[in-house]
Every structure is written in C-alpha cells, then in structure tokens.
Amino acid sequence: MVGNAGVMSADTRRASADGYEMTFAVNYLAHAQLIGDLAGTIAEPGRIVLLGSNTYRQNFWRRLLSVPEARWRDPLEIARPAGESEKPGMEASGVAYSNAKLAILYYAHELQRHVRPGIGVTVFEPGWMPGSDLGRFAPQAARSVMRGIARIPGVSTPEKSGPLLASVALDARWAHLRDGAFVLKDHVIEAKPVAHDRDRERRLWTATGELLSRA
Ligand SMILES: NC(=O)c1ccc[n+]([C@@H]2O[C@H](COP(=O)([O-])OP(=O)(O)OC[C@H]3O[C@@H](n4cnc5c(N)ncnc54)[C@H](OP(=O)(O)O)[C@@H]3O)[C@@H](O)[C@H]2O)c1
Secondary structure (H helix, E strand, C coil): CCECCCCCCCCCCCCCCCCEHHHHHHHHHHHHHHHHHHHHHHCCCCCEECCCCHHHHHCCHHHHHCCCCCCCCHHHHCCCCCCCCCCCCCCHHHHHHHHHHHHHHHHHHHCCCCCCCCCEEEEEEEECCCCCCCCCCCCCHHHHHHHHHCCCCCCHHHHHHHHHHHHHHHHHHCCCCCCEEECCCCECCCCCCHCCCCHHHHHHHHHHHHHHHCC
16 A cells, blocks of 8 residues: 655645645645554555655755745644734745655554564665655746756656655565665665654654544
8 A cells, every 4th residue: 555645835824625735734644644544444464655845844955945944833733723913934834744654654664563573564665856746836846947957867766766655565575674665766764853753653643543533
C-alpha cells in the first residue's frame, strides 16, 4: 500500500471538508484514515510506503531557497486552519508542509508498533521534483520557474521517481525495511534525531484518533 497524495496549500486558512488545515489533512490525516481502515486487510508479508520529504529539517539549500523546516506543535493545533486575520504566505505554507511531513515520519514509526509483524512500514523521499503538480496553488510565475528548474539534468522528476517508489513498494531488495526506514530515492538514510521522538509519536497517534473520530 502506498500513501502518495500530497499538496502544498498556498493558504493555510483553507480547510478540508472536515475542517482541518488542508496540507495537514491531505498529506497526513487522509493517509492515517485510509491506512487505519485498510491495514487489517493487507496480506503478510506486506508493505506500507508513505511519501516523506526532507523538508522536515533545514539545510543549506533549503535555507537558500527559503523552504522552512518543521515547527512542531501539538497535532490538534497543527490541524487547525489559520484564522481569517492571519496573513497567508509562502512561509506559513512551507511550515505546514514540513510539519505534515514530520508527522508522516512520527506516524510511520508509531504505525510499525501497531501493525501485524509481517507488515513493514517505510517512508520514501523522491527528491525535489520541481516539475510536479505539488505547487498547484502557487502563482503561475513561480510554477514557470519550477518547470524550468525541472529540466536541469540531475533534478528529480515524477518520471524518474515513480519507478524508484514502485521498487520500494514491490522489489525483493527492499523487503527487509521496517520501522519507518527513510529511503531517499534509492538508498536508506538515517532520519535526523528530531524525527525520532517517542512522546511526539504517541501523542500524534492519540491526537489522530481524536481528529478522525470528529471528522
Ligand atoms: N515534488 C517534490 O519535490 C516532492 C518532494 C518530496 C516528497 N514529495 C511528495 O510526493 C508525493 C507526490 O507529490 P508530487 O510532487 O508528485 O505532486 P503531484 O503531482 O501534485 O501529485 C500529488 C498527488 O496527490 C493527489 N492529491 C492532491 N490533493 C488531493 C486531495 N485533496 N485528495 C486526493 N488526492 C489528492 C493528486 O491527485 P490529483 O492529481 O488527482 O488531484 C496527485 O495524485 C506527495 O506526497 C509529496 O508531498 C514531493
């Protein structure tokens, strides 16, 4: 099972039909709902692969491109859309995206503790794919720049990343992966310490139950 859907809402005041901040709802809560409903039906051995992103943490390039890292708060707060008086902007939308992707890592770690022993949970990071539709709500000018960057050799594209994702989901080479192992394109990397936090992982699990039962 692959949890791929994702979006970067340009306006953190936007809410899903059930009233949650759109980026958190699509990138995290919807996957938790679907997996919660279906995990019991996955045959063993089986795999659950979630789409993660390295934006959960800062580095030189992301700082240069003004891509903010996650700023973790209680999940009930993260799920709340921004108030009408709050100004939307790239910074808020980037933080929402990075928070949702940090949530995916916490969730993957916790999920492994709840599924049957033959199910492995993995997080796949496809690399930066500026030509995808992720920024569908971004201004046209920004989207044109991204499409230009996507043509630079070496930059990830959906065409390159798709087969890598399929490989993590299906190939024998990756059958041993568990515990939310973080695969960057075609190799496993260690997630940073901020992405391993038992208290946050437990809290996210219970808060998710609460949010989904209200929806
Ligand atoms: N692009 C990057 O640089 C990058 C980097 C790291 C991780 N990722 C992750 O990779 C995954 C795929 O993103 P992408 O870059 O390939 O973007 P994309 O081309 O926009 O694909 C996003 C997918 O999510 C679905 N989706 C969006 N909103 C939805 C909603 N409200 N309900 C149901 N489905 C919805 C879209 O379906 P429709 O087209 O039918 O709406 C589409 O299949 C995401 O989880 C993203 O966060 C992307």
